[in-house]
Ligand code: ADP
């Protein structure tokens with residue numbers, strides 16, 4: 689389980705760590721947000737309509753889901769079960785609300801929080817990433833202090849993503865079960 693404010697570097701660190709930990713894989717979430725340029729259905733997310741998302745909620749198909757910023761995001765139980773049956777270490781990249789929902793359901797999961805070195809750095813990274821509109825960046829920054837507070841209180845491991853190389857090594861250690 690990897691959570692942290694938007695722009696903290698979750699995607700970057702997970703992609704780098706996966707190159708050295710072959711038995712781990714990232715679960716693909718479902719979302720109602722629109723695809724960004726270059727994003728593909730089934731690779732980055734399962735992009736769903738509000739109706740499709742509602743139907744899956746009604747069917748109890750989600751291990752967890754939450755409203756985050758301008759959309760709903762969720763993890764499909766069937767995806768996670770299938771990977772676990774295949775012996776894959778599943779990584780969930782989800783927000784803190786979703787993470788708290790799975791705490792009871794996945795007692796053996798490790799809770800990793802990716803922390804930006806400061807809110808200023810977070811803002812700079814969100815801007816430099818250039819993927820979100822100004823109002824969207826505002827929403828993401830606005831919620832970050834609360835997320836950080838929950839991360840400090842509820843998570844097992846906190847990785848400060850200051851120096852990329854060092855933070856990647858810390859995540860790799862956790863994925864290999866070595867702790868940090
Ligand atoms: P998240 O998945 O948490 O929203 P990203 O992985 O998309 O965050 O990272 C946000 C931006 O910050 C990206 O442009 C990424 O290249 C950059 N970034 C991530 N980690 C670092 C780092 N340690 N130093 C500098 N820039 C970084």
Ligand code: 5GP
Nearest residue numbers: 694717753754756761762763781782783786
């Ligand atoms: P983005 O829109 O930048 O792709 O993702 C925004 C945020 O949604 C991420 O920072 C991540 O924490 C959260 N997120 C992505 N997938 C899921 C999911 O399946 N469940 C929950 N609860 N949050 C998710």
